[in-house]
Amino acid sequence: MAVRPDQPPVPAFRADSSPERLADELLLTLARPRLTQEVCARVRDVLGTHGAGLDWGRFVDLAGRHGVLPLVGRNLIRHRLAQSDEGRPLAPYRWIYSYAYEGNRRRNQALADEYAKVLRAVDDAGIAYAIRKGQPLVDTVYGDPGARRVGDLDLLLRRDTLARVADALTDLGYAQGRQSQNGERIEPFDRRTQLFWRTKLTNVALPFVKLSHRDDVELFIIDPCTSLFQVSSGVEADVGDFLDRRVRRTVYGEPSFVMDRTDQLIDACVQLHVEATTLYYIEIGKDLTLLKFLELAELLRAADEDVAEEFRRRVDVYDCAGSVAWALHHTALLYPDAVPAALADGFPVADAATLDEYGAFDGQVHRWESDFTTRLFDPARNKDVTARSNVPGPRAAV
Structure with missing residues (x-):
């Protein structure tokens, strides 16, 4: 899948990143249902060298905003990533991570x-x-x-x-x-x-x-x-x-x-696109949540060729290729190994300019000034949005 030059994939967890960027990359690294031994070793190595300078307040805040605090908390605790092999603390606030996971389970x-x-x-x-x-x-x-x-x-x-x-x-x-x-x-x-x-x-x-x-x-x-x-x-x-x-x-x-597996995929793609571009969700900061991209990535990983073929057929029947292309494109930026090239190539983005648009479902199209990955990790991204949703009533609080 071709990636636009102005929207590069989020880089891997690297020791030479800034403290802010290091927090973002750690979040993306830990927000996975399963971690390999290689990933765990890399996390310990980078935290052992640069953990003291990492913006931990930003990390915890983003984990909560993106709906993955229980998941990253579990991974930090279960894989003992909050301390070195010698028992030296590598990450502060261990109790926050354990409480987030255990409390969420209850x-x-x-x-x-x-x-x-x-x-x-x-x-x-x-x-x-x-x-x-x-x-x-x-x-x-x-x-x-x-x-x-x-x-x-x-x-x-x-x-x-x-x-x-x-x-x-x-x-x-x-x-x-x-x-x-x-x-x-x-x-x-x-x-x-x-x-x-x-x-x-x-x-x-x-x-x-x-x-x-x-x-x-x-x-x-x-x-x-x-x-x-x-x-x-x-x-x-x-x-x-x-x-x-x-x-x-x-x-x-x-x-x-x-819903069956194919319909779950369609639902995940459509909902991801709707939430990311609708004023209703933008206003409450629920437009871009890492959790939703992660879950689409995992559904794609689990899809065999029969599911993928039926997915293509149903997307054509329901004429929702635009939402699917948007969802696959942005999921590939975050989890490039999860989006099969053959599937992504079957749903090309018709117009690259639409990737930065929002408000179409509201009948008032606007464009973001910043790129996707910048917005994803910017808690104040909606400060530049001047349009307002006209939908009265409840606003999601979960």
């Missing part, structure tokens, strides 16, 4: 106990569904309940079943609304928000939420979705196709359904 168990009830209720009501993202990725990509922070339960549904889903969730104590300022109740969304989501965002419904009364889980959140594609994308896809292809999987200890 948190995810609390989510599992609650979301299992939801899956049983939806199943008992005879409603067809498939779980998107979240826990299925924890199971297949990480195989470790503490390595990935989970927030909501994303359910792909037929639109004509939403009322029945709402009834099932209401019986479990869920409501469509936002948490009050004092955290003690759920307040209904205002009429304007309800009307906007009902008429403009017809591929999703307002989330159903429930107070957890726990310190480690602020809210239980159910996100209903009736199409993988934004209305403004122009893609017409029958959600029934995806539900017909769903596969049985035990999730949260319950017999459940998830």
